[in-house]
Structure formats: C-alpha cells, structure tokens
Amino acid sequence: MLSTLYHTIEYALKEATGQEEVFLVEGGEHADLASTVAFGLAKVRRKNPAMISRELAETLAAREDFGDIAVEALGPYLNFHFSREVIERALQDATRPGYGTHPRREERVVLEHTSANPNGPLHVGHIRNTILGDTLARCFRKAGYPLEVQYYVNDMGRQIAIVVWGFCTIADTSLAGEKGDHHVARIYIAANRALEARPECVAEVDRLMQQVERGDQATVLLFRKAVTECLEGFRVTLQRLGARHDRFVWESDFIRNGDTDRVLSRISHMPECHVDGRLWLDLSESGFEKEYVLRRSDGTSVYAARDLAYHTWKGRNFDRVIDVLGADHKLIGAQLIATLRLLGEKGPEIVHFEFVSLPEGSMSTRAGKFVSADELLEEVERRAREEVTVRRPELPETERLAIARSVALAAIRYDIARISPEKSTVFDWNEALDFERQSGPYIQYAHARASSILEKAGEFEECVALENEHEMALARHIIRFPMVIESVVRELKPHLLAAYARELADLFNAFYHFEPVLKSEGITRRSRLTLVKATQNTLAEALQTLGIDALRTM
RNA sequence: GUCCCGGUAGGGUAGUGGAUAUCCUAGAAGCCUGCGGAGCUUUUGACCCGGGUUCAAGUCCCGGCCGGGGCGCCA
Numbered sequence: 001m002l003s004t005l006y007h008t009i010e011y012a013l014k015e016a017t018g019q020e021e022v023f024l025v026e027g028g029e030h031a032d033l034a035s036t037v038a039f040g041l042a043k044v045r046r047k048n049p050a051m052i053s054r055e056l057a058e059t060l061a062a063r064e065d066f067g068d069i070a071v072e073a074l075g076p077y078l079n080f081h082f083s084r085e086v087i088e089r090a091l092q093d094a095t096r097p098g099y100g101t102h103p104r105r106e107e108r109v110v111l112e113h114t115s116a117n118p119n120g121p122l123h124v125g126h127i128r129n130t131i132l133g134d135t136l137a138r139c140f141r142k143a144g145y146p147l148e149v150q151y152y153v154n155d156m157g158r159q160i161a162i163v164v165w166g167f168c169t170i171a172d173t174s175l176a177g178e179k180g181d182h183h184v185a186r187i188y189i190a191a192n193r194a195l196e197a198r199p200e201c202v203a204e205v206d207r208l209m210q211q212v213e214r215g216d217q218a219t220v221l222l223f224r225k226a227v228t229e230c231l232e233g234f235r236v237t238l239q240r241l242g243a244r245h246d247r248f249v250w251e252s253d254f255i256r257n258g259d260t261d262r263v264l265s266r267i268s269h270m271p272e273c274h275v276d277g278r279l280w281l282d283l284s285e286s287g288f289e290k291e292y293v294l295r296r297s298d299g300t301s302v303y304a305a306r307d308l309a310y311h312t313w314k315g316r317n318f319d320r321v322i323d324v325l326g327a328d329h330k331l332i333g334a335q336l337i338a339t340l341r342l343l344g345e346k347g348p349e350i351v352h353f354e355f356v357s358l359p360e361g362s363m364s365t366r367a368g369k370f371v372s373a374d375e376l377l378e379e380v381e382r383r384a385r386e387e388v389t390v391r392r393p394e395l396p397e398t399e400r401l402a403i404a405r406s407v408a409l410a411a412i413r414y415d416i417a418r419i420s421p422e423k424s425t426v427f428d429w430n431e432a433l434d435f436e437r438q439s440g441p442y443i444q445y446a447h448a449r450a451s452s453i454l455e456k457a458g459e460f461e462e463c464v465a466l467e468n469e470h471e472m473a474l475a476r477h478i479i480r481f482p483m484v485i486e487s488v489v490r491e492l493k494p495h496l497l498a499a500y501a502r503e504l505a506d507l508f509n510a511f512y513h514f515e516p517v518l519k520s521e522g523i524t525r526r527s528r529l530t531l532v533k534a535t536q537n538t539l540a541e542a543l544q545t546l547g548i549d550a551l552r553t554m
Numbered sequence: 555g556u557c558c559c560g561g562u563a564g565g566g567u568a569g570u571g572g573a574u575a576u577c578c579u580a581g582a583a584g585c586c587u588g589c590g591g592a593g594c595u596u597u598u599g600a601c602c603c604g605g606g607u608u609c610a611a612g613u614c615c616c617g618g619c620c621g622g623g624g625c626g627c628c629a
Contacts, residue, residue, distance in 0.1 A: 023570070036572050039609070049609085077573065117629060157629050278627055289556085289625080296627040303629050327623050330558055354559060355622065362622085391592080407592090419567075422559055424622045431566080431579095435592065438578050445592045453589050499568065502577075509593060518589045532589090554592080 002082075002090065002483055008065050009033060009080055016059050017041060024080075031072070031079030032476065038076045049076035087472075088464040090479035094534035095462060100481045100541045102144035109145045110314050111137050112348075113324040114238070114245075115152040118230035119159045120185030122237050123370035124427045125326070125356040125363055130373075131416040131547070132353055133324040134243035135494040138545045143489045148318070151245040152310060155227040156252045157303055159188070161208040163226045164219075165201070166191025179374065181233025184226060189368045206298070213255060213300045223252075237373050242409060242547040251306050259309035260301050264294060266343060267308075286338040290331075307336060308343075315346030322492065323348045327355055327424075351492050353421035359428065371427060376412065383433045384408040388554070406549035407441050413547050414440030418498040438502055443543060444551050446505035450536035451552040453517055457529050465527040470511040474531060477507050478538050485545070494546075501542040508535045 006024065013022040017037055027034040038056065042049035050073070057073035060066060070081040093099060113133020116126045133149070140147045154160065166187040174183060195201055211219035231248070238245070254260045267273050272282045277297035283290075294305040314321045325333055330352055337347035357363065363370040384404035392400060415432065419425060435441040466472050477500075484500045487493070517528040540550035 025570070025572080028573080030573065034573085039572065043609075075573080119629095154629060159629065280627085291627095293627055298627080300627085302627065307629095327559070328629085329624090331624050332629085334558090352559080357622075387592080391590095423567080424560065425566095428566095434579090436579095437592090439592085441592055442578095445590085449590055449593085456589065495568080499577085506577080510595095512589075513585095513594045516588065553590090 002479055003486065005069060005082060005086065006033065006483070009035075009060075009069060012060055012063055012066070013037060013056075013078075016056055027079055027081075030074065030077070032082045033080045035078040035080075036076070038078065042076070052076075053078050084466065087475055087479060088466065091464050091475050091531070091534050092462065094478045094481070094538050095530060097537065098541070099537055100485055100545075101142055102482065102485065105144045105146075107145060107319040108317075109140055109147045109320045109322065110150060110318040111140065111147060111322045111324070112150045112152055112314075113137070114234075114243070115154070115325075116234070117154045117157065117159050117365075118181070118184065118227045118234070119163050119188045120230070120365040120370075121179065121181040121233060121372040121374060123363055123365070123372050124376055125370070127241060127373045127376075127412075128353055128356055128416050128421075128425075129324050129326060130238065130241055130243050131413050132351065132421055132494055134241070134547055135413075135417050135497065135545070136322070136324070136351070136488070136492060138547060139485055139488040139494065139497060142485050142541075142545050145320075145489070148246045149244065150314075151248045153227065153231065153248055153250045154303070155223060155250050156209070156212050156255070156306075158205065158209060160223060160227060161205045161212070162191050162195065163188050163230075164208055164222045165205050166194070167222070167226055169201075169204075170194065179233040179236065180229035180231075181237070182372070182374075184230040184233075185365060185368070189366065192366045209300055210298060212252070215256065220252075237377075240377050240409075241373065242413070249310065251303075251310070254306045254309040254313075255301065259313060260306050263309045263312055263343070264301070264305055267294065267339070270342060272342065281339060283335060283338055286342075288331075288335055288338065292335050292339065304332060304336065307332075308339060311336060311340060311348060312343070312345050314348070315340065321346060321348040322351065324351045324353070327352055349492065351421060354424035356425050356427050359426055376432065377408065379429070380408040380412055380432060381405055384411070384435070387435060392554075403551060403554050406551055407435065407444065407554060410440030410444050410543075410548040411435055412440075414443070414498060417494050417546055418502070420493065420495045438506075440546075440548055441554075443501050443505045443539065444548065444554055446508050447536060447539040447543060447550050448552060448554045449512060450508065450532050450539065453532050454529070454536060455552075456518055457532075460526055460529050462530045462533070463523060463526045464530055465523055466531075467524065467527070468515065470507075470514050471528070471531055474504075474507045474511045474535060477504055478534050481538050481542065497542065497546060501539065501546060504535065504539060504542065508539070511535075 010022060010024060013035060019037060022035060022037050024033045024035055038049040038053035041052050053073040053076050056078055057071045060071045068083040068086040072079045114126060114130045116122055137147060137149050163184055170187060170190050208219060212223050274280055274282060278293055279295035281292040283292050293302055295301050333350045340347040381404055384407040388400045388404045466475055484497055488497050515528060517532055520528055543550040
C-alpha cells in the first residue's frame with residue numbers, strides 16, 4: 001500500500017521535472033517522504049531552489065492521483081504527507097495474520113549459506129553466516145519468492161582427506177556422548193599435529209585425494225563416513241539455531257555426474273586457458289593477477305573447478321543465485337563470477353561478511369582455537385534459565401526452560417543480525433550473555449507486553465482513530481513493514497529488519513508508557529486496542545522473519 | 555608488497571550527497587500502589603588525519619594512518 005504511494009510520487013515527480021531519476025528520502029519528523037530534486041534543478045534552471053520547490057508543490061497538488069498525499073514546499077525541500085485515511089487503512093491490514101507477506105512471485109531464488117567444511121563443529125564465526133543466510137531466507141519467503149536453501153557440502157577437499165587420514169592412522173578413543181562434529185574436530189586437530197611432525201605422510205593424504213577423485217569405492221566410503229558423522233552434528237546445531245536447509249548438495253556429485261569434466265572441457269577451449277600439466281585460467285583481462293588453477297598436475301580437480309560446476313547448475317535452474325560467504329572467499333568469489341561470465345553462465349550475487357575473531361586472535365579449527373556454536377548456545381541458555389527463574393519463579397520448570405531457550409536464541413540471533421555484514425567483530429562472552437539492553441529479548445518483551453494487554457482486554461471491535469503523536473508515530477512505523485521486507489531482499493541487508501524491529505519495540509514502549517489502553521474508554525480504548533493489536537501482530541511477523549520466537553509470556 | 559572491507563561519543567553500532575548524525579552501553583539526574591521495570595524521561599559525549607569534487611560530504615574521489623581479511627596445484 002505504501003509502496004503504491006511511493007511509486008505514485010516518484011512517477012509524478014519524474015513527470016513534473018523531466019528527470020530520469022528522482023529520489024525520495026525518508027521524511028523523518030518533517031514528512032512521510034521527502035524529495036530534494038529542487039537542489040539539482042536549481043543549477044540547471046538557474047533559479048532559486050525554494051521557488052522551484054514551491055512551483056513543483058503546486059503542480060503536484062493539482063494531480064488527481066494525489067488524493068491521499070499532501071504536498072508541502074518547505075524551503076528547497078518537497079515534503080509529502082500521507083492522509084490519515086491511508087494510514088488508518090494500512091493499519092487495519094497490520095492487524096491481520098501474515099501481515100507483510102508479499103504476493104507470490106515467479107522469480108525462483110536459490111540461497112546458499114553456512115557451507116562450512118565438515119572438519120569440525122560450527123563456531124561463532126560460521127554462525128554469522130548461518131544467521132545472515134537464514135534471516136535472508138526468511139525475508140525472501142516473506143517477500144513472496146519461491147526459495148530453495150542449500151548447504152554445499154565440501155566432502156572431498158584436502159581438509160577432509162586429512163580427517164580421513166587421521167581416522168585411519170590415529171588411535172581413536174571416542175568420548176561418550178560426544179557429537180560427531182566435535183569428534184571429527186579432535187581427529188582433525190590431532191591429524192594436523194601428526195602431519196607437522198611427520199611431513200612425509202602428506203603423500204598419503206595426496207593419495208587419498210586422488211583415490212576419492214577416481215571414485216575408488218573403499219576411499220569414497222571412508223570420506224562419506226567421516227563427512228556424514230560431522231554433518232549429523234551440524235544438523236543438530238543448525239536446528240537449535242532455527243536454521244533450515246532444503247537441500248544438502250554434495251560437492252563430489254559434480255565429479256561423479258561429469259559436470260566438472262564438462263565445465264573444464266569448455267574452459268579448455270577458452271583463449272584464457274593454459275594447460276601445462278595443471279589447467280589454469282589467466283584472468284588478468286578481468287583484473288585478476290593471480291593464476292586461477294582448476295586442475296592439479298596429478299589430474300585431480302581443485303575446489304574452484306567443482307564450484308564452477310555447482311554454480312553453472314544453480315544458474316541454469318534458478319533466476320537469482322545468492323551465496324553468503326566469509327571475507328576469505330572474496331577473491332575466489334570474484335574469480336568465479338568472472339569465469340562464469342566468460343562462459344556465458346549466470347553468476348551469483350555474493351553477500352560477503354567480515355570475520356568474527358576472539359579477543360586473543362583469529363579462530364582456527366585446525367589449531368583447535370575456536371568457540372563452538374554448541375558451547376555458545378549452552379552458555380547463553382544457562383544464563384537465560386537463571387534470568388527466567390528469577391523473573392518468573394511461579395512458572396513450571398518445563399515452561400521456564402522453553403522460554404529460556406527462546407530467549408537465548410533471540411539474544412544470539414539478534415546480536416548477529418543487527419550488525420551489518422561488512423563489519424568485522426570480536427566475540428565477547430560478556431556481551432553474548434547480557435540481555436539487559438536493547439536486544440532480541442527486549443523486542444520479545446515488547447511483544448509479550450502487547451499480548452498481555454490484548455489478553456486482558458478480551459473481545460473488542462476494531463477501529464482506528466489516531467489521536468496523538470505517540471499513536472501516530474507508532475502507526476507510521478507499523479505500516480512501513482512491507483517496504484522493509486522489500487528493502488532487505490533488494491539490498492540483501494538483513495540488519496535493516498533487525499533495526500526496524502527494535503525501533504518498533506521502542507515506539508511501542510513509549511506509547512505504552514504514556515497512553516493508557518485498558519483504562520481508557522469508548523472509541524479511544526477501541527482504537528488503542530487496535531493499535532496494540534497491530535503492533536503485536538507486526539512484532540510477531542518481524543520476529544518470526546528474524547527467526548525469533550514471538551513469546552506471549554516470558 | 556599488493557588488492558578487498560572497516561574506522562562515527564569511554565566501549566559497541568545505524569546512517570541512498572540534503573533539514574538538528576541513530577540506537578545501546580557507560581557516567582549524571584529523575585519516573586513507578588498505571589495495562590508485565592527485560593520499561594520510560596532528561597542529560598554528558600563522536601564522523602581517523604590531510605587534500606579535492608559539490609550550492610551541499612560521515613557519505614563521492616585522491617593520499618596517509620590504524621584494524622581485519624585475501625593474494626596456496628587449501629577450502
């Protein structure tokens with residue numbers, strides 16, 4: 001509804017100014033939307049921008065499609081205000097379940113996220129990938145796109161070969177109750193130490209890689225067993241994080257089905273291709289200095305080659321291909337896109353996120369230097385249990401545990417989703433365990449408060465009659481929700497939704513503080529209850545899209 | 555060395571070239587026998603440095619400085 005108004009204004013401005021692009025900005029406290037076109041026109045027309053703005057305002061106000069839009073020239077700025085009727089109508093939409101869900105679209109989207117190597121548990125760096133990816137996925141679904149979420153399983157890299165070598169050579173004392181991914185990490189760390197001590201064994205690892213690429217049955221089984229064990233652990237962690245993948249795509253499939261050979265064969269005919277034992281591309285024309293090696297001199301393929309096959313497949317089966325990858329993949333991602341372009345295949349849009357490090361330095365699975373996601377979940381849940389027990393001692397234990405789990409997940413997911421991906425961060429236990437600030441639980445709390453009011457109110461007849469600034473500010477924010485979802489999928493920025501939800505909770509808390517609902521009367525009471533219902537529903541939809549439980553009580 | 559990201563109050567963080575730079579935290583002062591105080595109000599405090607483009611720069615360009623990452627026949 002708002003986007004209709006947005007487009008109406010945009011179109012009218014283009015017509016009135018003759019400009020190709022006019023851009024609308026958030027009006028802040030001045031207006032619902034605003035435009036600064038007058039500044040630019042001032043130069044071209046050699047006229048005072050305030051005068052231009054005044055003339056434009058007159059022209060626009062006369063338009064028939066501006067029935068619900070008031071135009072005002074304030075100095076050089078053009079301010080647009082939506083009519084009360086529009087806001088009140090939009091607010092009624094907001095009280096209905098599913099608010100913010102866009103109509104079904106045709107464009108098929110594939111989103112790859114997490115895709116961590118199965119050589120140890122997911123750690124606090126990986127889950128930045130998971131949470132960004134899963135939040136984006138939820139936004140795409142909310143925005144009406146048919147979406148498939150994939151996990152790309154690197155099941156044949158050198159790191160997995162090292163794990164397999166470790167399983168074959170190191171005495172393994174399995175620990176009771178140990179998750180598969182943690183078990184694999186122990187072996188991987190030990191194997192790396194052993195290889196450092198005896199570098200001559202590296203040849204054995206190379207041989208494993210050659211055998212698995214040839215499809216040697218016994219070796220393939222060993223790889224699969226190790227990878228599966230690790231993956232089983234991942235599944236548990238991912239589920240606890242509330243993240244779901246529709247499909248696990250195994251890298252080795254692209255060897256077995258011949259796709260890797262096919263793509264390498266196509267590449268071998270390209271002028272940029274060089275074969276001198278190994279096979280590599282000279283991408284200097286596309287701005288890359290480094291050789292892009294795709295096949296080793298022993299004939300085995302490199303990760304990049306299989307990735308080309310994988311992305312060719314994705315590009316042909318989906319309209320929009322999105323990858324969430326760590327900053328360490330920036331170069332290889334750019335090379336991948338450049339190569340796919342040369343091949344005439346569709347390339348992915350890549351969301352790169354910067355690294356999460358520990359106070360003592362960067363994480364390393366090989367060195368065993370990491371904080372696992374399981375550890376984090378465990379600790380945060382423990383803290384949340386304490387907190388819930390203090391606040392709600394009267395609740396039965398099972399209920400307290402369920403609330404604590406939701407609160408813990410809210411804290412973790414929100415803390416990651418709120419930070420824009422290009423910011424590198426340092427993991428801090430004190431921060432992770434602190435819910436006493438505007439955070440996931442803070443937003444859940446606003447929702448619980450709203451739910452509580454509605455429960456006490458019982459049945460009421462909805463109506464909207466906004467009376468004061470607190471109500472208006474809250475209403476204006478509520479009706480922006482569908483456009484926020486739109487922005488997230490357009491710009492691939494999940495933190496916009498995180499910020500939106502927090503602002504909504506802020507505005508609700510201010511409204512809650514100043515405007516009594518249950519103690520008001522008549523039409524004021526009904527209108528405020530309707531506003532509470534719209535808030536509660538919008539918070540619930542926003543939280544759900546962030547992968548956070550909208551608790552009715554906590 | 556080179557390429558890519560960051561650099562915004564003491565700490566963290568948001569900011570499409572446009573109106574008084576967002577929010578948390580920390581510090582100070584308040585609110586409450588009101589619908590759930592995981593709350594609210596007031597206040598202290600910031601755009602790394604130097605040039606440039608522009609009517610207008612936190613935002614764009616160039617050069618520094620600091621932090622993170624890449625530059626492997628690893629993934």
